[in-house]
Amino acid sequence: MSRTLVEELRAGLPEEAVLTDPDVTASYAHDMASFCEAGTPAAVVLPRTVEQVQHVLRTAHRLRVPVVPQGARTGLSGAANTTEGCIALSLTRMDRILEINPVDRVAVVEPGVVNAVLSRAVAEHGLYYPPDPSSWESCTIGGNIGTASGGLCCVKYGVTAEYVLGLDVVLADGRLLTTGRRTAKGVAGYDLTRLFVGSEGSLGVVVRAVLALKPQPPQQLVLAAEFASTAAACDAVCRITEAGHVPSLLELMDRTTVRAVNAMARMGLPESTEALLLAAFDTPDPAADLAAVGGLCEAAGATGVVPAEDRAESELLLQARRLSLTALEAVKGTTMIDDVCVPRSRLADLLAGVDRIAAEYDLTIGVCAHAGDGNTHPTVCFDAADPDEARRARESFDAIMALGLELGGTITGEHGVGVLKKDWLARELGPVGVEIHHAVKSALDPLNLLNPGKVL
Structure with a gap:
């Protein structure tokens, strides 16, 4: 079967586009998630054109071979992990x-x-593409669309789904579907574009996207506020939102995260703090907005409020936040990164619950968060070589997801379901929601060839 598959793939693709060396194909088996199984792909295919993608899907459909679409594999849920004998369809050369x-x-x-x-390209035209995941220097737009990713600025500008106007999608049988529009408005028919955004490659393969842009905003300035407790920091987040302020970002780092960043990058962040809140404004008068927010932080009990004086100081603070997940991974060598999102009013309850879970399972769990959205990243640090610690890490991860649902939240705010959270999706959706999901999947991929075993 494998030889026939490779021969048929190569019949419509350049020689260099089909990789079969086991050492090479093994390197495409995983994304960055822990505890997610992966099989060995029969081949890795790197197309450059829409027609080549169609050839891959037609071949797979005819031979009944699964296809796992991939981007840069920076995902954190196992959505890009390969299944045994599949085609790993890497879209990185369509750039x-x-x-x-x-x-x-x-x-x-x-x-x-x-x-x-x-x-950077749109900035040269005075324009701005807001979604900016922490891995923005390496993650791809296709991957962002597949997982409906967010970023630091989503509190003001929204997430990827709000910027995808239209798509070209190759379906499981190789047909090309065009969805959406490139106009500012458009409500013709069902919103198929939104259906594919966040579907993790399980409904079709995105080969082109029409993305909305914004005018380039003024340069933002950042404020850092220290708090003696995460509860006080979360109170400040609520006060800022209730007062009507719309910061361009509102991020939280707990004590564990601050210390991890300092240990890795020696950035000189205040290690005595229990929570560090970063707020930024890209308004015409950001200093005035920061002063108002600084006052609200002090009213909530901030022990120190320091506004950045210029762009360089602001970028340093943002770099510290972007390093958070990498720094936490260095604590023990392996992490499980959750992305539970709760209503802003329950943010303090979630962080307090994570503290209790860390103590119960005797683990280090750091939290960084897009606090303005209630989207948190509890990050379980553990030694993967220690079976007992690895077990406790997995159990604590599940406990955090259960807590998020109890607080009226969701099991994933931006990382997706993939393999890691499959068992939890049904709990959030309910039986009718699961039934509808299966019906949609069956309509678009009746042979279950696209990213099988993911999401559902």
Whole structure:
């Protein structure tokens, strides 16, 4: 079967686009998630054109071979992990920015375009693509669309789903579907574009995207506020929101995260703090907005409020936040990164619950969060070589997800379901929701060839 598959793939693809060396194909088996199984792919395919993707899907459909679409594999849920004998369809070579239109304020891109590359390209036209995941220097737009990713600035500007206007999608049988529009408005028919955003490659393969752009905002300034407790920091978040302020970011790092960042990068963050809150504004007068927010932080009990004086200081603080997950991984060598999202009013309850779970399972769990959205990243640090510690890590991870649901939240705010959270999806959706999901999957992929074993 494998030889026939490879021969048929190569019949419609350049020789260098089909990889079969076991050492090479093994390197495509995993994304960055822990505790997620992966099989050995029969081949890795790296197409450059839509027609080549269609050839891959038609071949897979004819031979009944599963296909796992992949981007940069920076995901944290196992959504890009390969299944045994599948085709790993890597879209990283489809990396062209096809159009940037300052009048329509859209960009048309292929799925392999790196987020940061797009952001810099549109900035040259005075435009702004807001979604900025922590891995923005390496993650791809196709991967961002697949997981409906967020980022630091989502509190003001929203997440990936709000910027995807239209898609070209290769379906499981190789047909090409065009969804959506490139106009500012459009409500014709069902919103199929949103259906594919966040579907983790389980419904179709995105080969082109029309993305909405914003005018480039003024340079933001950042404020750092120290708190003696996470509860006080969360109180400040609620006060800021209730007062009507719309910061361009509102991020929280707990004590464990601050110390991990200092240990890795020697950034000089205040290690005596229990929680560090970062707020930023990109308004015409950011200093005035920071002063108002600083006052609210002090009213909530901040022990120190320090506004950045210039762009360089602001970037240093943002770099500390972007390093959080990498720094926490260095604590024990392995992490399980949750992305439970709760209503802002329950943020303090979640952080307090994570503290209790860390104590119960005798583990180090650091939390960094997109606090303005209630989207938290409890990060379980553990030694994967210690079976007991690894077991406790997995159990604590599940306890955190259960806590999130109890608080009226969701098991994933931006990382997706993949393999890691499959068992939890049914608890959140309920039986009718699961039934509808299966019906949609069956309609678009009746042979269950696209990313099987993921999401559902």
